[in-house]
Amino acid sequence: xxxxxxxxxxxxxxxxxxxxxxxxxxxxxxxxxxxxxxxxxxxxxxxxxxxxxxxxxxxxxxxxxxxxxxxxxxxxxxxxxxxxxxxxxxxxxxxxxxxxxxxxxxxxxxxxxxxxxxxxxxxxxx
Ligand SMILES: [Zn+2]
Numbered sequence: 001x002x003x004x005x006x007x008x009x010x011x012x013x014x015x016x017x018x019x020x021x022x023x024x025x026x027x028x029x030x031x032x033x034x035x036x037x038x039x040x041x042x043x044x045x046x047x048x049x050x051x052x053x054x055x056x057x058x059x060x061x062x063x064x065x066x067x068x069x070x071x072x073x074x075x076x077x078x079x080x081x082x083x084x085x086x087x088x089x090x091x092x093x094x095x096x097x098x099x100x101x102x103x104x105x106x107x108x109x110x111x112x113x114x115x116x117x118x119x120x121x122x123x124x125x126x
Contacts, residue, residue: 002014003016003017003026005028005033006028007030007036007037008029014026016030017029017030017031018031018034063079063113065079066110073114074105074110074111074112074113075110075111076108076109076110077091077111080111083113083116084116084119084120091111094119095111101115
């Protein structure tokens with residue numbers, strides 16, 4: 001018994017078509033075409049997802065900073081962590097190791113975002 005695929009128009013044996021568990025007849029398109037559709041849908045979904053992530057990441061780029069007259073771009077620890085994409089713990093580690101610069105504004109700690117840029121720029125190549 002051969003069936004004709006609605007997608008590619010080829011005649012193929014019934015084994016070339018997936019059975020539909022709840023219906024009595026096989027799928028109208030062959031296994032190859034079905035696989036093609038599924039992977040096309042998967043590729044599309046993956047592309048949409050990565051686009052969403054990209055937009056979210058761009059939104060996150062907007063960091064609240066205080067630009068001082070000296071040109072320093074200062075941000076809170078929280079904002080600095082978002083900017084550098086590291087944890088609070090890592091942020092304090094970097095400050096203590098003098099890998100990034102931070103300033104004390106009374107009780108608050110302000111991190112120099114340019115020093116984060118500089119640190120990333122100076123990372124050794126693997
Ligand atoms: Zn087909």
